[in-house]
Amino acid sequence: MSTGENELTDALADIPFNRAAVVGRELEYVRDAIESGHTSSGGPYSRRAADLLKEVTGAEEVLLTTSCTSALELSALLLDLQPGDTVVVPSFTFTTTALAFVRAGARLVFCDIEPRTLGLDPAHLAELMDDRVRAVVTVHYAGVACDVEGLQKVLAGYPDVALVEDNAHALFGTWRDQMLGRIGRFATQSFHDTKNLVCGEGGALLVNDPADVDRARVLYEKGTNRRAFLLGQVDKYSWRDTGSSFALSDVLGGYLLAQLEQRDRIQAERRRIHERYTEQLAPVAADLDVELAAPYAERGSAYHMFYVLLPDRDRRTAVIERMREQGVHPAFHYVPLHSSEAGRRFSARETECPVTDEVSSRLLRLPFYYQLGDAGVDRVVRTFTAAVRATAPGQ
Ligand SMILES: Cc1ncc(COP(=O)(O)O)c(C=O)c1O
CATH class of the missing domain: 3.90.1150.10 (Aspartate Aminotransferase, domain 1)
Incomplete structure (x- = not known):
């Protein structure tokens, strides 16, 4: 030139x-979701999107949420944090990586990053660990795995401490032969319009431990066992636990499904x-x-x-x-x-x-x-x- x-x-x-780009059938699916009359959560598009994400990641359960922030909040509720508990988070991250755990009652311990990957620094983490730490949250910055091996070595000494991957940047990234998002007990995804796959505002909680699946479904459905009802496992549903309104609308589920397909x-x-x-x-x-x-x-x-x-x-x-x-x-x-x-x-x-x-x-x-x-x-x-x-x- x-x-x-x-x-x-x-x-x-x-x-x-x-x-944000329109790459596939986004407009068709969104229109169809609206015209079908099922625009709230739990409709066919969000079900297909969650199933596809589950198939691609291999997670035990995938719950589509209104944002990565709300998925982080759901993971924090699932940890049942008690007064005096602390959660280690990177200082180099988005506010809600930390805020979600504050809202669930924990106090924070900020950990530095290491300069190669800009992910949590295992050496600093080792210094920060004590018996009040209930969870460690890691971010795979820019879509590149943090020092997973270093983290796992530190956490091996604390088997009761949960690892949560804030995987907002890193869906489809890998560490050795593992998908990012499949390493921690929980992982959270973002489909905000700055991310690789988008639906306006959206997210997902990946549940990797089968023992967490039933309770995650209850907290996700406003504290009820509605999910079990929808799956035909119970004949009526009722209030069971804490929780909130975390689920993604089917209109945005259609948008997300089209992006996932592409x-x-x-x-x-x-x-x-x-x-x-x-x-x-x-x-x-x-x-x-x-x-x-x-x-x-x-x-x-x-x-x-x-x-x-x-x-x-x-x-x-x-x-x-x-x-x-x-x-x-x-x-x-x-x-x-x-x-x-x-x-x-x-x-x-x-x-x-x-x-x-x-x-x-x-x-x-x-x-x-x-x-x-x-x-x-x-x-x-x-x-x-x-x-x-x-x-x-x-x-
Ligand atoms: C690492 C990280 N976690 C969480 C979030 C929040 O994502 P959302 O906007 O989907 O709540 C962001 C947003 O950019 C982020 O960069």
Whole structure:
């Protein structure tokens, strides 16, 4: 492409950070769900979507929820947390990874991440474990497995502590021969419109221990055994336990089913986009003084995002501003939880998370979505590299 053509492309519409795609039969299924008259939860589309997700993941039970947040809240209720119990969570994550356990009565202990995968640091976790810890929540950041082996070694000394995978980024990611989401006692998925598969707002709880299935179904159905009733196991249903209204509407179930049916196509395209970014940026990263995530032989990525680490916060701010001026919209991630106002209020004790602080100030996410296309990737790369060069010290 000539320089003139580049300028023409660069003058076109903005490249957002994210854009949800219609890939298959989404509109048909949503319309049909509405026209069928069954728009609430427990209808045919959400049943098919849950069955497909169960088949693909191999989980004992899959309960579709209104969000990953509500799936985390359901997992927290299932843990039956008591006053004095604590839950270890990463500081480098979304608020509700932590908030869900606060709402169920636990106090938090914030754990740092390790710099390779940006997942929980097993060495820090080992220091934080004591007999008040009831659960450890891990995030597979960007769709890449955390140090699962390291975590399992620490948790081997605490057989009663539950591992919960906040798998919002990592559906279809793997660690060795295991699917992410199948390692913990529970795992939670997100189908928010920033995720690989979307339905507007939605999520799922994966239950991996057969012993949890019956109670999970009751808490999911507003504390009743309605699920057993729907499955024909009892002839009427009644209030049995705590719980809430967690279930996904069948309209969104239709949207999700259509996306799940297209999972291979969506994942293949996201992989291609990721590889194109890597091919273009890896050769110039050292020259630009930016770091890319390293590939790991034992980890299959879910290709949730493409991120880079800039030298420091000021440089990142300057790069974001320049890129936005050019109509390309990157994003940063996450504001550390351990030093936030609520994080301090809800934690059992103060902990230090220096890697979280550093990564949080340097990480930049490039636009990454199904329809980005080669021209989109190339324009993001051009805009990004120009912004990094223009903001270098001495420029
Ligand atoms: C790691 C992580 N967990 C949970 C969530 C919450 O997901 P949802 O919006 O589906 O509640 C997010 C949202 O981006 C996230 O990044």
